Amino acid sequence: MFYNFKEIEEKWQKAWDSGNAFGARHDAARKKYYLLEMFPYPSGKIHMGHVRNYTIGDVAARFKTLQGYNVLHPMGFDAFGQPAENAAIKNKTKPDAWTHKCIKEMEAELKKMGFSYDWKREVATCDSSYYKWNQWIFLKMYERGLAYKKASSVNWCPSCETTLANEEVIDGGCWRCHTKVKLKDLEQWYLKITDYKERLLEDLKQLDNWPEKVLSMQSNWIGRSQGVEIYFRLKETNEAIPVFTTRADTIFGATYIVLAPEHPLVAKIIKGKPQEKEVLEFVERVSKESKVVRTSSDVKKEGRFSGSYAINPVNNEAVPIWIADYVLMEYGTGAIMAVPTHDQRDFLFAREHNLPMRIVIQPNDQRLTTNDQLSEAYDGDGVQVNSAQFEGMPNQEAKIKIAEWMQETGIGKIQTHWRLRDWLISRQRYWGTPIPIIYCKKCGVVPVPYEDLPVRLPVDAPFTGEGGSPLGKVKEFVEAECPKCKSHARRETDTMATFFDSSWYFLRFCSPDFENGPFDKAEAEYWMRVDQYIGGVEHAILHLLYSRFFTKFFKDLGLISFDEPFIRLLTQGMVLKDGEVMSKSKGNIVDPDSMIKKYGADTLRLFMLFAAPPETELEWDDRGLEGAFKFLNRVWRIHESLKEEADSQMLKILHKSIKKVTDDIQDFKFNTAIASLMELTNAIYQFGADKGVFSKLVLLLSPIVPHFSEELWQILGNKESILKARWPEHDPALLVEQTVTIVLQVNGKVRSKIDVPADISEDKLKELILQDDKLKTWIQDKPIKKFIAIPKKLVNLVV
RNA sequence: GCCGAAGUGGUGGAAUGGCAUACACGUCGGUCUCAAAAACCGAUGAGUUCACGCUCGUAAGGGUUCGACUCCCUUCUUCGGCACCA
Numbered sequence: 066m067f068y069n070f071k072e073i074e075e076k077w078q079k080a081w082d083s084g085n086a087f088g089a090r091h092d093a094a095r096k097k098y099y100l101l102e103m104f105p106y107p108s109g110k111i112h113m114g115h116v117r118n119y120t121i122g123d124v125a126a127r128f129k130t131l132q133g134y135n136v137l138h139p140m141g142f143d144a145f146g147q148p149a150e151n152a153a154i155k156n157k158t159k160p161d162a163w164t165h166k167c168i169k170e171m172e173a174e175l176k177k178m179g180f181s182y183d184w185k186r187e188v189a190t191c192d193s194s195y196y197k198w199n200q201w202i203f204l205k206m207y208e209r210g211l212a213y214k215k216a217s218s219v220n221w222c223p224s225c226e227t228t229l230a231n232e233e234v235i236d237g238g239c240w241r242c243h244t245k246v247k248l249k250d251l252e253q254w255y256l257k258i259t260d261y262k263e264r265l266l267e268d269l270k271q272l273d274n275w276p277e278k279v280l281s282m283q284s285n286w287i288g289r290s291q292g293v294e295i296y297f298r299l300k301e302t303n304e305a306i307p308v309f310t311t312r313a314d315t316i317f318g319a320t321y322i323v324l325a326p327e328h329p330l331v332a333k334i335i336k337g338k339p340q341e342k343e344v345l346e347f348v349e350r351v352s353k354e355s356k357v358v359r360t361s362s363d364v365k366k367e368g369r370f371s372g373s374y375a376i377n378p379v380n381n382e383a384v385p386i387w388i389a390d391y392v393l394m395e396y397g398t399g400a401i402m403a404v405p406t407h408d409q410r411d412f413l414f415a416r417e418h419n420l421p422m423r424i425v426i427q428p429n430d431q432r433l434t435t436n437d438q439l440s441e442a443y444d445g446d447g448v449q450v451n452s453a454q455f456e457g458m459p460n461q462e463a464k465i466k467i468a469e470w471m472q473e474t475g476i477g478k479i480q481t482h483w484r485l486r487d488w489l490i491s492r493q494r495y496w497g498t499p500i501p502i503i504y505c506k507k508c509g510v511v512p513v514p515y516e517d518l519p520v521r522l523p524v525d526a527p528f529t530g531e532g533g534s535p536l537g538k539v540k541e542f543v544e545a546e547c548p549k550c551k552s553h554a555r556r557e558t559d560t561m562a563t564f565f566d567s568s569w570y571f572l573r574f575c576s577p578d579f580e581n582g583p584f585d586k587a588e589a590e591y592w593m594r595v596d597q598y599i600g601g602v603e604h605a606i607l608h609l610l611y612s613r614f615f616t617k618f619f620k621d622l623g624l625i626s627f628d629e630p631f632i633r634l635l636t637q638g639m640v641l642k643d644g645e646v647m648s649k650s651k652g653n654i655v656d657p658d659s660m661i662k663k664y665g666a667d668t669l670r671l672f673m674l675f676a677a678p679p680e681t682e683l684e685w686d687d688r689g690l691e692g693a694f695k696f697l698n699r700v701w702r703i704h705e706s707l708k709e710e711a712d713s714q715m716l717k718i719l720h721k722s723i724k725k726v727t728d729d730i731q732d733f734k735f736n737t738a739i740a741s742l743m744e745l746t747n748a749i750y751q752f753g754a755d756k757g758v759f760s761k762l763v764l765l766l767s768p769i770v771p772h773f774s775e776e777l778w779q780i781l782g783n784k785e786s787i788l789k790a791r792w793p794e795h796d797p798a799l800l801v802e803q804t805v806t807i808v809l810q811v812n813g814k815v816r817s818k819i820d821v822p823a824d825i826s827e828d829k830l831k832e833l834i835l836q837d838d839k840l841k842t843w844i845q846d847k848p849i850k851k852f853i854a855i856p857k858k859l860v861n862l863v864v
Numbered sequence: 865g866c867c868g869a870a871g872u873g874g875u876g877g878a879a880u881g882g883c884a885u886a887c888a889c890g891u892c893g894g895u896c897u898c899a900a901a902a903a904c905c906g907a908u909g910a911g912u913u914c915a916c917g918c919u920c921g922u923a924a925g926g927g928u929u930c931g932a933c934u935c936c937c938u939u940c941u942u943c944g945g946c947a948c949c950a
Contacts, residue, residue, distance in 0.1 A: 276869095278867095278944075280868095282944090285866090285868095285945065285946045288946080309949090309950065311950065323950095392948080393949075395949090396949050444865095680869095684875085688890075692888060692889055693888090698903095736876095737878070740877090741887080750904085851930055
């Protein structure tokens with residue numbers, strides 16, 4: 066009754082596997098296509114998100130193969146990370162054994178979906194043959210001053226007992242376990258990604274085929290802001306206090322300045338002042354508050370007067386210096402000029418503390434003369450007032466002119482500030498790449514020599530779950546010989562953040578077994594860049610930014626010739642159930658494996674592609690899955706009743722479908738591609754198909770439902786696999802219509818339709834139309850003012 | 865606050881200036897059957913009409929156009945990102 070998906074899928078998976086059907090070989094004569102999906106963490110089980118991501122990629126890979134491209138479609142595992150350590154603590158296994166077991170299970174699940182991976186290129190980042198090159202890259206960065214150690218206050222997750230990168234703190238909590246992040250003073254390794262900030266921002270312009278959303282997220286994250294650093298002077302000592310502003314046009318309205326509580330000048334300026342004790346208490350209290358509390362916008366801004374004054378360099382006015390929690394030491398200079406009339410935060414603060422205000426921008430559409438006319442700051446554009454030589458100038462123009470004037474007179478300096486910070490990569494964990502550094506009492510920080518790589522993780526480490534990294538407790542690991550002076554030394558016990566591993570794996574896939582470097586230059590030049598990258602939008606900032614950074618670094622090393630790793634990017638939408646993300650805690654998970662057992666992998670693939678366009682969220686629907694299964698059975702039955710010859714009507718529909726499906730798959734519009742395959746199937750039910758027509762349908766379906774199509778292809782008498790076939794092309798001659806249906810409108814409303822020869826002249830058409838009965842009742846005897854004809858489509862009469 | 869995306873039948877969605885709701889799910893009806901399932905065929909935006917039809921209808925309002933889901937302006941809602949960023 067139903068086609069035997071179980072037998073068919075097992076049969077073809079075996080055949081593809083034993084025939085190494087998807088092995089990719091460097092062939093300079095052929096045009097390459099590198100298709101990559103973000104590799105998974107090997108949890109052991111795939112979820113619907115994986116199924117969706119990898120199905121989208123698989124269709125594209127198979128489609129490109131049929132079109133004759135030399136396709137590289139690899140898969141591997143992002144295998145370092147915390148769950149392996151947790152499992153080790155819980156189950157008394159070793160992270161290495163646990164991870165490799167999970168990889169095996171996951172491979173099996175991926176194979177059950179029929180994905181066309183070149184398994185010979187598989188990499189796992191936890192293998193020393195891979196992480197050796199992490200260490201190599203780290204040392205290259207160290208040599209160039211791009212990897213450095215710094216003591217600072219860092220984000221610390223008390224639950225994971227490790228540091229976190231800025232990028233890993235989400236809403237003040239740990240990205241993994243959501244525990245509230247604390248600040249801790251530690252010596253940590255950083256990568257100087259900020260050296261690449263200009264290129265990382267500028268090169269976003271090259272990425273025409275990335276989603277707008279991702280580009281804007283990256284650009285926000287890098288956070289370039291152009292302005293002026295203005296030097297106010299301390300009234301008493303004439304010492305400079307730099308402040309940063311993007312609104313130089315408002316400088317004449319700066320009526321006080323504010324320092325961050327952590328500002329180094331604070332202690333100096335309050336010394337001996339009556340306010341000293343009060344300010345010190347305030348600073349102490351604020352510094353204890355976590356950043357989360359301080360930066361939540363609903364908290365009222367607090368501040369204290371320092372007792373000192375500063376000189377505004379543009380008018381030599383003495384303005385009070387305040388200390389307030391709404392100014393952050395990390396951004397700009399840690400000090401601001403406050404313009405209460407034209408900045409809302411300053412406005413609220415000034416009202417609260419009775420500070421002076423001065424209007425310096427006059428709105429174009431209203432008269433603003435007295436401060437009490439303001440109920441909030443005016444931050445729009447206008448004309449300069451109370452602004453000395455800039456009086457009357459439009460503020461946008463003044464912004465530039467004032468900045469230039471300041472630059473010339475030395476009052477200030479045109480500057481650019483960035484939000485992007487260096488990347489903290491030290492993690493106090495065991496299951497990661499050891500940082501290849503040795504600390505010697507005599508020689509200091511000594512990099513491990515290249516010939517000593519890899520620094521291997523010790524197999525035996527105590528996993529107690531208590532305090533600190535297990536690596537620090539392995540004596541044989543910690544104790545090392547200094548590479549320089551050979552004296553007794555100590556090895557770095559921190560490991561690298563796992564985002565390091567995934568920042569270059571796409572290059573490793575080009576030559577996964579290469580032993581003389583992270584990748585073979587010639588192979589990378591052939592296969593890279595990745596033509597199409599596919600993954601979740603949750604990696605829009607972290608992973609993609611780091612990968613771009615590494616690629617630029619490799620270019621600077623002379624290892625590759627390109628700046629950007631990924632030509633096209635597709636971020637697939639999430640899979641929802643009942644409007645919510647599938648998750649264990651919500652208990653709404655649908656297990657792919659059980660769906661494969663019930664309907665087969667082909668049905669699951671078909672449903673995933675049909676239910677929504679790839680970029681949007683997909684609502685899981687059991688009945689939709691059944692519908693997909695019904696469709697496949699409907700197609701299956703066609704082969705039992707093929708005609709000798711297909712009629713011309715059928716051929717026309719077929720070639721229309723070929724065009725539509727080809728165009729849609731090209732554009733990743735799989736849902737509409739499938740819709741037209743359904744229409745084609747419906748047409749076959751109406752008109753009947755011969756072997757030729759049906760073969761084309763099977764071929765068009767094959768990237769989507771590969772096992773199903775292989776089997777029918779064989780049933781149709783083909784000796785070779787459908788993978789060796791070529792994608793069909795439509796015959797343009799068959800798409801030319803002899804007659805066309807013209808829609809007839811009167812005053813823009815559809816009133817009638819008429820069938821006419823496709824090559825009819827406009828005059829002849831007009832003549833025919835005016836004889837149309839339905840139209841006559843609408844026109845009656847009103848004069849026709851206008852006659853608009855869109856060839857082969859529509860005519861609109863205006864009466 | 866700033867940046868980005870989106871809002872279409874009972875449901876998932878299609879149409880990017882030219883027949884709104886393709887394709888599917890669901891529902892209803894029919895054929896087959898002792899019966900059911902499966903399969904096949906048909907109907908299915910709302911209002912109104914015996915009916916041919918007509919009117920309304922793509923978050924709301926306005927505009928451009930012979931013609932707007934599509935372009936422009938205003939507003940609302942939802943989702944995502946950044947954010948006391950000076």
